[in-house]
Amino acid sequence: MKYQDRSEAGRVLARALADAHLPDVENATVLGLVRGGVPVAYEVATTLGLPLDVMIVRKIGAPGNREYAMGAVASGGAIVLNPGVVRDFGVTEERLRHVIEVQKEEIERLENLYRQGRPPAEFGDGGVILVDDGLATGASMRAAIRAVRPLAKHVTVAVPVAARSTCAELSKEVDHMVCAMTPEPLEAVSLFYREFGPTGDDEVIALLADARRRQGIRDCGAQEPSQRT
Numbered sequence: 001m002k003y004q005d006r007s008e009a010g011r012v013l014a015r016a017l018a019d020a021h022l023p024d025v026e027n028a029t030v031l032g033l034v035r036g037g038v039p040v041a042y043e044v045a046t047t048l049g050l051p052l053d054v055m056i057v058r059k060i061g062a063p064g065n066r067e068y069a070m071g072a073v074a075s076g077g078a079i080v081l082n083p084g085v086v087r088d089f090g091v092t093e094e095r096l097r098h099v100i101e102v103q104k105e106e107i108e109r110l111e112n113l114y115r116q117g118r119p120p121a122e123f124g125d126g127g128v129i130l131v132d133d134g135l136a137t138g139a140s141m142r143a144a145i146r147a148v149r150p151l152a153k154h155v156t157v158a159v160p161v162a163a164r165s166t167c168a169e170l171s172k173e174v175d176h177m178v179c180a181m182t183p184e185p186l187e188a189v190s191l192f193y194r195e196f197g198p199t200g201d202d203e204v205i206a207l208l209a210d211a212r213r214r215q216g217i218r219d220c221g222a223q224e225p226s227q228r229t
Contacts, residue, residue, distance in 0.1 A: 002191075003193050005039075009040050010044050024126035024154060030051065030129050031053050032052065033141065034056045035198070035203075039133075046211065053208075056114075057073070058072075060102035063091065068088065069085070072084070073107065078143050078147035079100060125155030127155055131157075133159070133196075137166065154176070163183070163186035
């Protein structure tokens with residue numbers, strides 16, 4: 001099975017979450033991992049009538065191969081490292097510290113860009129639902145989990161596709177884990193999408209604005225449009 005794009009994946013994931021009948025989900029806040037997780041999270045939040053916010057996670061790339069993660073840094077300063085990968089690439093403690101600081105500065109920049117002066121969402125009794133477009137190793141999601149774990153009553157991870165082994169490992173760190181598809185092995189998340197282009201900052205900002213508008217309509221008891229324009 002392949003999703004047409006992240007929007008379709010989000011709608012499928014929303015149905016999977018609804019079918020899971022999770023406790024207190026009606027009070028949850030959906031957090032989309034920036035950037036590719038935000039279009040998925042938007043559909044989840046819209047379908048389930050939940051507020052949407054972002055969780056910014058920056059990958060710590062290996063020297064010469066930025067896509068190969070040595071670890072990740074999340075909003076709030078949570079850090080996840082893979083010591084074996086750090087050791088294999090011969091990265092010194094000083095170099096690692098420098099890379100982490102650079103990513104923290106980028107997280108702060110993106111926080112200001114996306115929030116535009118608004119504070120982060122407050123988590124209700126239903127806690128948070130962390131959403132990404134897929135999980136391979138799970139390093140970024142693990143950093144996100146550790147960032148929200150001290151703040152949220154419940155933590156749920158929900159993704160359209162993830163390696164079965166990654167789902168099993170992350171399920172030990174959260175209250176609920178919802179994976180719509182769990183292939184094993186999973187060589188690349190992109191293989192499960194027909195369209196998997198990059199998500200831009202403008203799209204993230206627009207989706208957050210539309211989600212706030214929809215939530216405002218819902219809070220006022222008005223009828224919301226059935227389709228995203």
